[in-house]
Amino acid sequence: MSKQSLIKKLGIKYPIIQSPMAGVSTIEMSSSITNKGGLGSIPxxxxxxxxxxxxxKLNDIIDKYKSQLNDTQRVNIVNLNFFCHDIVSGPNTKQTENWKNLYNTTINSQDNFEVKELINDIEFQNGNVSFKEFEQNKDQFQILLDYLVSINPKIISFHFGIPLKQTIEFLQKHEIMIFITATSLAEVIKLLEYGIDGIILQGSEAGGHRGNFLSSDYQDxxxxxxxxxxxxxxxxxxxxIEKIPYLVPSGGIMNTDTINWYLNQGADAVQLGTIFLSTPESTTSTFFNNYNPLESDTIMTNLISGKNARCINxxxxxxLTNNYYEKQENxxxxxxxxxxxxxxxxxxDPALEDIGFYLCGLNHFQIKQGKTTNEIMDELIKDLKY
Ligand SMILES: Cc1cc2nc3c(=O)[nH]c(=O)nc-3n(C[C@H](O)[C@H](O)[C@H](O)COP(=O)(O)O)c2cc1C
Structure with missing residues (x-):
């Protein structure tokens, strides 16, 4: 028996999923996309x-999303997104020292600005706690799961890794579909062991953090x-294969022709991020409306966050990259x-010229400056064949 089409299952009109973009996408963006018939995501x-x-905090976010939907009953038409990386321990003295030297040298050489004291004062904390860590905190985790079940989002997605099988099965039992990012066939095969519902196939063109979880950055x-x-x-x-997951290509997709090609080849939907970066609904719109796309390149780097991400170079x-490669210290x-x-x-900031980290995909030169999320969605769906 062939499985139900993904858009039917999601209760949406068009097979377009907005990339969850932590720190960049807003509830205004997610709700606009859902209102247009796509699927909004919340990082x-x-x-x-x-x-x-x-x-x-989560409840406030969901309330805000609901209040911006044309049909407030459709609050479950959403993809909630978590990071599920392996738990990292804090830096040792040498790593801390290397980081401080690297950033001090970089900023001083760039702007001739004295930041040594500010840098010296930094005490490292874990800025992105993994979903794997939430799972270990049993009581608090159950409260989260119960809350998620009460929202009943159509999709919960994970980037950078896989939650516990029992978490996946619990959420699936409550009719929530689980999607996880893969960047290689080995990761796809690994995900098949977990019986998940969909795979975000993230290519290397993709903006933002690369979701690789099996290969290291240098073996990728x-x-x-x-x-x-x-x-x-x-x-x-x-x-x-016992349960074929829905396939959602993601990375470098900037127009209807490319979406149609993927759909025609059997993709169930596509996930797009970079195309929305210049919209007023993106927190980085000022940068992306004022930069010169043809004079800007992207680079994949792990020097800002510790994990590979594609951003404007x-x-x-x-x-930073030149200074790092002179010594390559941990x-x-x-x-x-x-x-x-x-x-x-x-x-x-704003004392320095610009030390921004502008996450962005390889095909950013096709960004349409000055357009709203609604206008971009209108263009994407106009000649969509699905
Ligand atoms: C600014 C930005 C932030 C991102 N943040 C996330 C995130 O929080 N969670 C996630 O699963 N993917 C994130 N991604 C990756 C996207 O899910 C997706 O793979 C990517 O946007 C697809 O490539 P494209 O940007 O070329 O469309 C981010 C991408 C961008 C551009």
């Missing part, structure tokens, strides 16, 4: 669900979205490096 990676007040093949999608399809064709990132892990960078940025 939750910045909330620490070990904290008592976290559920109230960096498959493109198309190669990953076709390789996965080939694998599915030649193996007998600004003067700051170029200097830095704090994910979450801790990111915390240090964010702390520094809030303390010294």
């Amino acid at each position: 939750l990676s910045t909330i620490n669900f070990i904290r008592q007040d976290s559920i109230r 093949e960096y498959l493109t979205t198309k190669a990953l999608f076709l390789k996965t399809k080939e694998y599915f064709k030649t193996r007998s 600004t003067k700051f990132i170029t200097t 830095l704090p892990g994910y979450g801790y490096s990111y915390y240090g960078y964010k702390k520094l940025k809030t303390q010294i």
Whole structure:
């Protein structure tokens, strides 16, 4: 029996999912996309669900989303997104020292600005607590699960890794679909063991953090979205698979023709992020409406957060990269490096020229400056064949 189409299952009109974009997408963006007939996503990676007040925070977000929907009954038409990386321990003295030297050298050489004291004062904390850590905190975790079940979102998605099988099964039992990012066929095959509902096939063109969880950054093949999608399809064709997950290519998709190509090749939906970066509903719209796309390149770097991410290669990132590769010294892990960078940025901005970290995909030069999320959705769905 062929399975129900994903859009039917989601109760949406168009197979377009907005990328959850932590710190960048807003509730205004998510609700506009759902109102237009796509699926809005809400990133939750910045909330620490070990904290008592976290559920109230989440509830405020959901209330806001609901209030902006044309039909407030449709609050469950949403994808809630978590980061599920391996738990990282805090930096040792050497890593802390290396990070402080690297950032001090970079900022001083770039702007001739004295930040040594600010940098010295930074005490590293974990800026991005993993879903795996929430799972270990049993009582508080059950409160989160119960809350999620009460919202009953159509999708809960995970980036950077896989939650416990019992978590997946609990949520699925309550009619919530589980989607997880894969960046290689090996990760797709691993995900099949968990009986999840859908896979976000993230190619290396994608903006933002790369969701690789099996290969290290230096062993990564960096498959493109198309190669990953076709390789996965080939694998599915030649193996007998008990539960075929929905496939959602993501990375570098910027127009209807490309969406139609993926749908025509059997994708169930696509997930798009970069195309929305210049809209008023993005927190980085000022940058993306004023930069020169043809004079800007992207780079994949783990020097800001501790994990690979594609971003605009600004003067700051170029200097940071050059300084790092002169010595290649060990830095704090994910979450801790990111915390240090964010702390520094809030303390010294706007005194410095620009130490922004502009997450963005390879095809950013196709961004349509000056358009709203609604206008972009209108263009995408106009000639959509699905
Ligand atoms: C600014 C930005 C932030 C992102 N943050 C997240 C996130 O919080 N969670 C997630 O699963 N993916 C995140 N991603 C990756 C997207 O899910 C998706 O893979 C990517 O947007 C697809 O490529 P595109 O940007 O070329 O459309 C982010 C992407 C961008 C551009």
